[in-house]
Amino acid sequence: MIYLSLGQESIPAGVSAAVSAGKPWILGQHRAHATYLCFGGSREPLVDELLGLPSGCCGGMAGSPPIQDYENRILGHIGLIGDQVPVATGVALTNPEDQVICFFGDGAAEEDYVLAALGFAASRNLNILFVCEDNDLSVLTPTSVRRNWKITDVADSFGLETVEIADDPWLVAHWANRLKGRPALMNVQTCRDIWHVGTGNDGPPEWDRFQMTKDTMAKIGLRHESQAIEEEATAEIEELWAKRLQILFAN
Numbered sequence: 119m120i121y122l123s124l125g126q127e128s129i130p131a132g133v134s135a136a137v138s139a140g141k142p143w144i145l146g147q148h149r150a151h152a153t154y155l156c157f158g159g160s161r162e163p164l165v166d167e168l169l170g171l172p173s174g175c176c177g178g179m180a181g182s183p184p185i186q187d188y189e190n191r192i193l194g195h196i197g198l199i200g201d202q203v204p205v206a207t208g209v210a211l212t213n214p215e216d217q218v219i220c221f222f223g224d225g226a227a228e229e230d231y232v233l234a235a236l237g238f239a240a241s242r243n244l245n246i247l248f249v250c251e252d253n254d255l256s257v258l259t260p261t262s263v264r265r266n267w268k269i270t271d272v273a274d275s276f277g278l279e280t281v282e283i284a285d286d287p288w289l290v291a292h293w294a295n296r297l298k299g300r301p302a303l304m305n306v307q308t309c310r311d312i313w314h315v316g317t318g319n320d321g322p323p324e325w326d327r328f329q330m331t332k333d334t335m336a337k338i339g340l341r342h343e344s345q346a347i348e349e350e351a352t353a354e355i356e357e358l359w360a361k362r363l364q365i366l367f368a369n
């Protein structure tokens with residue numbers, strides 16, 4: 119099973135631009151490839167993990183959902199949606215000097231243990247930033263069918279500082295920076311490009327943040343730079359996959 123973060127990458131990318139000195143603790147959910155790469159994970163062990171190679175970041179034994187890298191303080195998910203929220207709260211409680219950043223989905227926001235943990239983090243004034251990657255979907259069910267409340271309203275009532283924003287990377291970085299050092303929650307509206315699991319899609323996404331970011335870079339005179347970054351990254355990734363697949367088939 120593979121859970122891709124395509125379309126949602128601007129959230130961890132923006133948050134990673136607002137990290138304090140030193141390494142924060144990072145806890146993500148099952149859709150965390152982008153989170154792993156944005157907070158110090160490397161491409162090769164990620165690809166190897168997806169291919170089940172022993173050189174993968176979890177020894178090739180975990181696959182896509184629990185991607186982790188303990189040396190970079192990225193703790194992997196175990197599969198129970200939202201369970202990382204109480205775990206992250208415990209990490210913040212026991213490491214008061216460290217920054218803790220916890221990502222979860224809008225579906226996970228409905229779990230009782232998530233809400234209890236948000237309340238506890240606010241009561242103890244913990245240094246933790248909760249980031250809800252709100253793609254308006256729990257598997258295939260939109261939020262309007264599932265609930266009549268907003269996670270920002272609930273978190274606000276607990277005493278967390280909250281903000282509701284779109285996944286514009288500059289906006290995400292700005293707010294992640296503003297909300298540092300205290301218990302806070304950002305709900306970031308985003309758009310999943312690909313199916314819940316796997317690599318298919320049901321047509322173009324409602325919005326394409328990657329394209330919008332490229333358009334913005336062009337508008338501010340960085341078209342050439344953004345093209346160069348994309349070409350370089352595409353070539354590197356194609357080469358990386360070709361090499362790792364050769365290793366897989368040689369075994």
Ligand SMILES: Cc1ncc(C[n+]2csc(CCOP(=O)(O)OP(=O)(O)O)c2C)c(N)n1
Binds near residue numbers: 222253
């Ligand atoms: C406690 C629990 N209930 C149900 C599931 C099945 N499940 C897996 S992913 C998922 C939806 C998660 O939605 P969200 O948190 O919004 O994350 P997204 O997939 O949208 O990134 C569900 C219900 C689960 N893994 N754990």
Ligand SMILES: [Mg+2]
Binds near residue numbers: 251
């Ligand atoms: Mg969701």
